[in-house]
Amino acid sequence: MTDIMTAIAERRSAKRFDPSVIIPEHELRAILDAGRKAPTAFNIQHWRFVVVSDPELRKQIRAVSWDQPQVEEAGALIILCADFKAWDKNPARYWAAAPENMQTTYEGMIRQFYDGNEQFQRDEGIRSCGMAAYA
Numbered sequence: 001m002t003d004i005m006t007a008i009a010e011r012r013s014a015k016r017f018d019p020s021v022i023i024p025e026h027e028l029r030a031i032l033d034a035g036r037k038a039p040t041a042f043n044i045q046h047w048r049f050v051v052v053s054d055p056e057l058r059k060q061i062r063a064v065s066w067d068q069p070q071v072e073e074a075g076a077l078i079i080l081c082a083d084f085k086a087w088d089k090n091p092a093r094y095w096a097a098a099p100e101n102m103q104t105t106y107e108g109m110i111r112q113f114y115d116g117n118e119q120f121q122r123d124e125g126i127r128s129c130g131m132a133a134y135a
């Protein structure tokens with residue numbers, strides 16, 4: 001508990017990084033793993049994590065990010081994207097580990113909530129990305 005409170009109290013948005021420090025593959029995997037454990041409505045997991053490692057691409061992304069140096073300097077660049085249509089991509093699979101009747105029930109509920117509701121699809125996607133980013 002104390003560790004969590006300390007981590008929350010001491011968290012800061014870092015603006016500058018030592019560009020010579022590259023996050024090793026196993027640590028990057030652990031970070032992505034933590035992100036994908038974040039909760040999502042109906043377990044839809046609408047986030048998509050894109051790791052950008054190509055230096056030229058990072059330069060171009062920096063240029064369209066108000067030239068903020070951290071885009072190029074950070075030990076890793078992860079772009080968090082929301083798939084607003086994830087709810088419509090075989091949603092029963094999000095409940096594949098649950099009994100079959102639950103899969104059917106949840107698939108129906110997902111369609112009821114999301115189908116035709118573009119604003120809600122967008123809100124949920126962005127909300128879930130925010131939670132994954134904080135994880």
Ligand SMILES: Cc1cc2nc3c(=O)[nH]c(=O)nc-3n(C[C@H](O)[C@H](O)[C@H](O)COP(=O)(O)O)c2cc1C
Nearest residue numbers: 009010011012013014015016065066068069070130
């Ligand atoms: C939605 C959002 C967008 C942000 N965008 C940027 C950004 O483009 N560049 C940046 O340096 N910090 C950005 N920040 C970080 C804020 O500047 C920072 O959280 C705020 O100043 C408080 O500082 P702290 O996070 O260190 O407590 C963003 C934060 C949020 C929540």
